[in-house]
Amino acid sequence: MQNDIKEHFMKEKLLVLGVESSCDESAMCLMEVTNNLNNKNFLSNERKILFEYVATHKNHNYGGVIPESAARQHFYYLPKMLERLKTEMSENNMNLYDIDMVCATYGPGLVGGLMLGMCTGKSIAVALDKPFYPIHHIESHILSPMIENPSLAFPYVILVVSGGHTILVHVEDFKKYHILADTLDDAMGELFDKVAKHLGLPFPGGPEIEKLALNGDPLKYKFSLPMIKKDNNSSKNSSHIGDFSFSGLKTAMIRTIDKLRAENINNENNVDDKNSGELSNQDKSDIAAGLQDVVVRIIEQKFKKVAEFLPDVKDWCIAGGVASNKVIRAACQHFATKYNKTLNIPRIGLCTDNAAMIAWNGYLHHAYGIKPNLSAGVKNYEPCDELTLHDV
Ligand code: KG4
Numbered sequence: 001m002q003n004d005i006k007e008h009f010m011k012e013k014l015l016v017l018g019v020e021s022s023c024d025e026s027a028m029c030l031m032e033v034t035n036n037l038n039n040k041n042f043l044s045n046e047r048k049i050l051f052e053y054v055a056t057h058k059n060h061n062y063g064g065v066i067p068e069s070a071a072r073q074h075f076y077y078l079p080k081m082l083e084r085l086k087t088e089m090s091e092n093n094m095n096l097y098d099i100d101m102v103c104a105t106y107g108p109g110l111v112g113g114l115m116l117g118m119c120t121g122k123s124i125a126v127a128l129d130k131p132f133y134p135i136h137h138i139e140s141h142i143l144s145p146m147i148e149n150p151s152l153a154f155p156y157v158i159l160v161v162s163g164g165h166t167i168l169v170h171v172e173d174f175k176k177y178h179i180l181a182d183t184l185d186d187a188m189g190e191l192f193d194k195v196a197k198h199l200g201l202p203f204p205g206g207p208e209i210e211k212l213a214l215n216g217d218p219l220k221y222k223f224s225l226p227m228i229k230k231d232n233n234s235s236k237n238s239s240h241i242g243d244f245s246f247s248g249l250k251t252a253m254i255r256t257i258d259k260l261r262a263e264n265i266n267n268e269n270n271v272d273d274k275n276s277g278e279l280s281n282q283d284k285s286d287i288a289a290g291l292q293d294v295v296v297r298i299i300e301q302k303f304k305k306v307a308e309f310l311p312d313v314k315d316w317c318i319a320g321g322v323a324s325n326k327v328i329r330a331a332c333q334h335f336a337t338k339y340n341k342t343l344n345i346p347r348i349g350l351c352t353d354n355a356a357m358i359a360w361n362g363y364l365h366h367a368y369g370i371k372p373n374l375s376a377g378v379k380n381y382e383p384c385d386e387l388t389l390h391d392v
C-alpha cells in the first residue's frame, strides 16, 4: 500500500526523486521542494536540486541511438546512480527513506529504456512505501524553465526543440497546453543530427554543428525557409502560427553537400585530396553556420506570429536539447527583446534530457492533486496527443 498522499500535504518540505531514461541519457535527481500549498503563489516556493546525475550514453560509433544498446546502458547506469545517491544522502545525514515521492518517465521514448526507468522508479517507491508518479517527457521539457526560475508563472509560450519533437505551446496553466505549432515531419534536432551525419560527424550532431559553425559564414549557403501548405496543419491552433517542417530543408542541405563532393571529385586542381570528394573544413563550417542561420530565421517567423496571436503573454521560453545551442539562445533573446517579452531559458544541463525536470513535473502533479499511479505502463507512440487531453 502506498502512503496516504494527504500525509505529504502536511510536510513542510518534500524530497522528490526523478528518474529519466527515455532515450540515450540515464538520469536521476533528488529535488527538495518547499511544500507550502497554502501560499497562493505556491509555484514560487523554493526548490533546490540536492543531487543530480546524468550519464550520456556512448553512441558515437553508431550514428544514432540503438534501442537495445540504450536499454543496456540504462540497466548499467541507473543502479549505479541509486548507489551513489544512497552514499551521498548518508554523507549529508539523510537516507533513502527520507524520499517522499518517486517519479519516472513513462513516455514518449524508446520502450526498453522507458521500462527500465519505470521499473527502477516503481521498485524504489514500493521498497520505500512512497507514492509513484508516471511522468510525460515532453510535458517535463515544457515545465523545465520553471525549475530554477521561481518567478516564472503561467501563462507562457514555449518552443520545445528536441531530438524527436518540435512544438510551440501556449502553456495556459498546468495541464492546459495548447499546441500552436507542431512538426509535420522531422524534428529540429533531427535536422542537426542528419546533416551532421552526412558531413561525417559523430552523433549527436547538434553540438558538433555548433562547434563547426563558429568558423563558418552563415551567408555562404543561404538556405530557403520551408514552404508549408496551409491545409497541412496538424494541430488545432496551428492555423494561426503554421506548423514546422524540416525534411525539405534537410534534403536541400544534403544535396548541397553532395554537390560540393561531386565538384571536389571533378576538380582537377584538387591535388592534395584527389577523388576523395571530402569537403574542406571551411565548407563544413559554412554549411553548419548556414543551418543555424536558417533555423534562427524559422524561429523568428514563429515568434513574430506568436507576438501577434498572443500579445498579452509576456513570458516566452525555449527548452529541449537544441535550446542549448548558443546561437539559437542569443537569437531568441534578441527576438524576445524586440517584441518586449521576457525570455526564460533553462541552463544547458536542464535543456538536454535530465531528471530534475521529471522531479519538478512530478511535484506539480502532487501539488495539483493528481493521484499517484503505481500501475501505469509505458507509452512510446502518439505521446503529444496526451498533452492536450485537458485542452479547453
Ligand atoms: O531534449 P534532448 O536532449 O533529447 C530528446 O528528448 O530528444 O535533445 C536531443 C537533441 C539532439 O538532436 C541533439 O543533436 C540536439 O538536441 N542538440 C543540439 C545541441 N545539443 C544537443 N542541437 C543544436 N545545438 C546544440 N548545442
Ligand code: ZN
Residues within 6 Å of the ligand: 137, 141, 162, 163, 320, 321, 352, 353
Ligand atoms: Zn528530451
